[in-house]
Amino acid sequence: MTATAKKLGDVMLRVENISLSFGGVKALTDISFDIREHEILAIIGPNGAGKSSMLNCINGFYHPQQGSITFRGQTRSRMKPHEAASQGIARTFQNIALFKGMSTLDNIMSGRMLKMHSGIIASAFYKGPAEREQIAHRAFCEKIIDFLEIEAIRKIPVGRLPYGLQKRVELGRALAAEPTLLLLDEPMAGMNLEEKQDMCRFILDVNDEFGTTICLIEHDMGVVMDISDRVVVLDYGRKIGDGPPDEVKHNQEVIDAYLGVQH
Amino acid sequence: MAFFLEVLIGGLMAGVMYSLVALGFVLIFKASGVFNFAQGAMVLFAALFFVGFIELGLSVWLALPLTVLVMVALAWAVERLVLRHLVNQEGIILFMATIGVSYFLDGFGQSIWGSNVRQLDIGLPTDPIFLMDGDILIQAFDLWAALVAGSLLVALVLFQRTSVGRALRAVADDHQAAQSVGIPLNTIWIIVWSIAGLVALVAGVMWGSKLGVQPAIVSLALKALPVLILGGFTSIPGAIIGGLIIGAGEKLAEIYIGPFFGGGIENWFAYVLALGFLLIRPQGLFGERIIERV
């Protein structure tokens, strides 16, 4: 299996003693873990464990009250999502956050927003630099489109696409940014077996071919155990497990959490 | 000093009238999440019918219930012809739809009753009252207006306590939930719009007997918008207090700041006031804060 065959790089992103709460409600309590270069890290846990909140902290949508996040050596306190994006962190969402009014192609192109620089004036004239830029990036996006096998729906507004395809397009948009760290929030939620297999394949390929580091949230244990190099387990906003799949699988606390033993 | 008080009081009184119009907005927004731009047109509409009926020789006590019926019918029509077909649209679409409704009512009312100024006298005194041996002047009419607005407010608050009122709030919180517990959304909407219609009628009668019933009244609705921003779209006390602040604020501004700009700043001051406020507190005085999630 690819995952085990691959050697892990050093720490890319370090989460240290993160605590987050809305009003009185504690969403995350004193969480720490690492994400290493080239690995696939899975965050699992029962509903409301704080998984999504964790991702939201990493890409700057939420601002934890305590703790620090260090990405590639630089520690940040409060940062805006678009800053995270410009650092090379891309993500997809639990409930799809595509631009419904735009075509598949435009959605993916919009993923390269940060890499395109032609301004209002140039774009207004279009001919010349703006067009050249468009073409160049279009070429790259077409690669992604081929890779995700969605050539057929290029020009269709994503609003009209079935759920599974939308998930794919969203992945495509994230990839278009050529991220160094890719956050996937339940990429296979609500998919049938076949779709899931496709999605797994894409994720692994991305990880292999582009060497992208991936941190994903997933409920399907089977999938998680298959594709991830490491697993972090959250429960009630606390970290209760961290390690290779097999190890975590036998962690008593984790089992309790999933079987719902009283705390 | 006396003059300042005089202006302040005058402003507060004017504010009461704004609140009356703003109330209608809030009621509908609370219950159906619709920003009803047509409220102003409804004010004119109600006033036109009321005064029209009276001109036809009916007594006030006959004209009043008749106009109420008209407003209920209007509410029904709006639900039937407009809202029902736009249920799951985003708010802004509904907002634009109500702009359409507003235009329609404007034209409809005038094509029935014409565009002449109509004098509406419901026997409220208009002569000035002097306090502090003539230093401060209060307009008797405004006192009455305040009184009416006050009692209307009380009535609304009481209404909130009734079962229907609770139903309304249920809808406000969550449409699906409300429906799932078996509250027919459409009925609720008709009720709300009827109530808004009544508020419009009251506002219309007050404004009408103050300015004479005429098309220009519609433009007063615009004055209620800054009130809403200030008070928050969902809060009845907000509408009242917002109205008072705007009323007093703009009158004082007109008199104490206006002269430096050559006067006539009333038209926009309310907006700028509300806007400045908005930047500090986007959800308004009493509006709920929104937490966004992904």
Add this chain to the structure above:
Amino acid sequence: MMMKKLGLALAAGAALLGAHVAASAQEQLIPSMVYRTGPYAPSGIPTADGFHDYIAMLNARDGGLNGVKLKVEECETQYNTERGVECYGRLKAQGGTIFSPYSTGITYALIDRAGPDKSVIFSMAYGRASAMVGQYFPWVFNAPVTYWSGASAAIQFFAKEAGGKDKLKGKKIAHVFIDIPYGKEPNPVLQNYADELGFKLELVPVPAPGLEQKSIWLQVRQMRPDYVFLTGWGAMNAVSLKEAAAVGFPREKILGGWYTSQDSDTVGAGPAAKGFRGLTFHAASRDLPLLKTIKQHVTDKGMASQNGKHMGEIGYLRGVLNAVFTTEALRTAQAKYGNKVMDGEQSRWGFENLDLTAAKLKQLGLEGFIQPIKLSCDNHQGEGKVLVVQWEGDKWKHVSDWITPENQKLMPLYLAGAESYAREKNITAQNCAKS
């Protein structure tokens, strides 16, 4: 379904490209730009009716003008400039030659087009005051008075009240005006008088449409002016009177301009209007012989606009007067060019040579309604005179003799205004010596 709608619209477009309903050869088209709806409708409706009814009377009684049938073509402007321009275009295309926009804003917009289009703009007692200088505004007529001569008349009236011009010294006069071009027109003249006679002029603008006047009148009350000159319009007027009453400001001290003192205003204000006085440039007489004629030939025959609902009101009389000027100008032109449909040039000649003598007025059934007036190539205003009337709660009462505005004193202002316009447009004055 939707496609149908779209189709319909396009069809309409096509229809417009094609048809032009022009007035037939023996029919003189009389454009009538009105506003029967919108915030200014209350002031617009009676005038529109009066205009319509007088022309209808001519058609009914004399079969038109020397055998030329008259066709009134109304167009709704809503007192709104762009609509006015559209109306002008449409009426022009249908063959209109004399246009009365009934809006200072629209008048300004049309002044430039008048020349090239050969259209007479007859702005009766409104519009651009300096347009009375015929050399620079050959196509614009603003008889019998302008806002400037109105302001002059107002000051003279105040002076008379005070007991002589010298008595105005140290007095305080407030000009409460609606903050649109029309409202601002009198200001320069009032300022001149203030400097000359040494009274204090307070300018109090009211933002249009003028429904919010509480603070205005609190201010006025605070100023304690000796007189208030009120230049309001439409919805504003009634509100002014009501608010004045509400702050206990005596209505007797308020003098309205002529577009501020119509029945719609005072009726709208109810008891608050009692004692309010206003200027007119014609008598407020409900028993004119002419009105009887109109009643006999039009109203009683059910041909009147809105069944003569507003007959005899000041606004109505104004509409009639506007129609009289228009038709008499045409009649004058016909005397020179023969009894047929007059074109723009000829209509213009008619206005320039219009001479309403006492005899003529009597014959028209307008004796005592206005003073005799004569226009000329260089003077497009004429020496119109002004009356002051007072509202008694149900009707208007004359409270002054005819006041003659000090036009000679205003002449420099008129010329200055006209010349600056001419410079902006690099227009050369037409020579009035010849022709």
Add this chain to the structure above:
Amino acid sequence: MLYRESGQFKTSYPADQAIFTIKQDRWFFALLMLAAFVGIPLVATDYLYTALIIPFLCMALAALGLNILTGYCGQVSLGTGAFMGVGAVAAWNLAFRVPELNLLVVLVLAGLVAAAVGVIFGLPSLRIKGFYLAVATLAAQFFLPWLFTKVGWFTNHNSSGVITVPRMTLFGWEINTPMEKYLFALGVVTILALAAKNLVRSNPGRRWMAIRDMDIAAEIIGIRPIVAKLSAFAVSSFFIGIAGALYLFVYLGSAEPDGFNINLSFQALFMIIIGGLGSILGSFLGAFFILLVPIFLTRVPPLIGLDMSTAAIAHTEVMVFGALIVFFLIVEPHGLARLWQIAKEKLRIWPFPY
């Protein structure tokens, strides 16, 4: 059979990204331009120019501007009239105070001024959304005309505050007759419309639409809301400003600042609702439709022997507008532009049902 794309293969990205990818569309556009620049001048009367065609061009441009802001970036504005006013007043002052300035330069500068003002009044959009913003833009709508009426300088201290445009020349070309004015306006509008099309199909457009469709997601893929929103306000106001300048220069000829009032704003809003939110073509269709209705109502009843009073017509017109808005929002939220598309789809498979 005529309208077919089969057999037309795009072999390069440029070809695929062109405005008109299908041959027939290119022809159609060429014909349209031919008609506009040559055909109309041959047939149109002065009345049609002043009453329909010229105002159509001006308002279409304004609607286009508003559509960029509302249709593409999702920020509702009720301040269109005021921004037109800014453009008009700016243009007039430039032309009046610097007579030697080229007319086109005047327009562009006026547009830039409007853009700057637009950005200022767009700032609240960073804090507030939806109706709150709509109401906030009303502040502009009431404040700006007041400013122009109050500060005498804007109208060169004209006692009545009316501004009248000086005679226009472009490279020695005297623009006097309605036809000349029309051609001038047409040129300007055509260029700007193409520019707008380019904008919405490239980077800025995507940025705006992303904000419109889902602002949070947009921010997370690296779009800075402040840049997106303010650029939308700027571009939109630029277009609207030039529209206002044309409105004064080639349409009205003279105006009082108060004329650029809220009715104008609503008119523009109606145009894009009926024409189609988020569609360049829609802005034009909508403008045409809205301007046609009143003329239609005043002209057609007489033609079919129906005698309506002036007042009745005016009232009916208002009602019709209201009804149309509701009707379109319910039946076809994407407006006439969508209908046009459907028509094309139908044509594509015509005469066969499938």
